[in-house]
Amino acid sequence: MNKIKCIIVDDEPLAISLLEQYVEKIPFLELVFSAENPIQALEYIKNNPSDLIFLDIMMPELTGINFMKILGDRQKYILTTAYSEYALEGYEHHIIDYLLKPISFERFQKSVIKAQERFSFQAAENTHFFVKSSGRQHRICFHEILYIESIKDYVNIRTETEEYIVLDTLKSMESQLPDRFIRIHKSFIINLDKVKSIDVKKVILEGFEIPIGDSYRNNLLEKLK
Template structure:
């Protein structure tokens, strides 16, 4: 892939300067815009291409959380914050990582690698696999091997016939990474592989592995319509 086009949004000039210097040290990143005012950032993003936003959570004009709510899932984010308690709130949105200030280059680089892998996964969405970080390692998972994905608080469990991968991520983020042609969300806590379905009951789906997955009432009509 080409260089990842980055934007930095932070109300602290020193933070912008530090993150900008870090971006320039990483060969696969390109800084295209940085600004202290999040409103100006929104205007820029609407008119210019970008891939990744380094976003401060605590800003006076507009918080980072509300900033993401305005843009939705169209962009990828790495959150920056001086307050660790905001990290889990950020994971409710479609973000890649968070950086706790003051940010070291080592920690920044790890986050950049994670962003590169996530964006490569998006490019490969029509392909056959993706990578996830589990137990300190990057694991390649073939889409065809996945039985289901389950949300467990701030994590997701990606279940195959032989293994499970507990990943710090959201079900919404997983839904965006998996190919729509093969996967469907059938419950607020479950995504299933359509190719692994054995039968469909009134309130659940049975997979070829004989595991039963609950079907949420609000998802049922849309799911059955898809199967037609």
């Protein structure tokens, strides 16, 4: 994982501004969204991959604790609050760290380094996953995957030797894949390690031609650098 995609959720604009400044100073963090309203954050997370949420506990629309209950284990959290008595309850949700306001940059930095170590460990352990296809569970190693294609309510996972039709969405698959995978079209995710050549309109990998969507081209070219 090159950068940790993070979200800030806090009902205080000044708190958001401070955390945004801190995130900007950390090379391995990438801020993808921030919101004062946790409901807006939930809507964003439904459709966009992210890794880490800086989450305030005391918010009027929805408390941070209930926010975590809704998302479950789908996200990792660093809690931010002015109320230390909520620390124990927060840790019951397997968060990475707990930051007590006012948050100094030094304390913030220690917290995100801890997050980086956690994600690095998971990436090292995360070499395969299981999918259900044709009534059976299949173990698929990430390095074997060429591309993943969206087909209505299903995805087709194409490996070097097999293909698996799975009831899932491309957005859900995207959140499970390592950093070497990238979406290059509304219907395709590819494994960058399998790319043989590329031109303006398509990518060639292991004998397959995958189209490049106009809105995805710049991101792909930046990734290839």
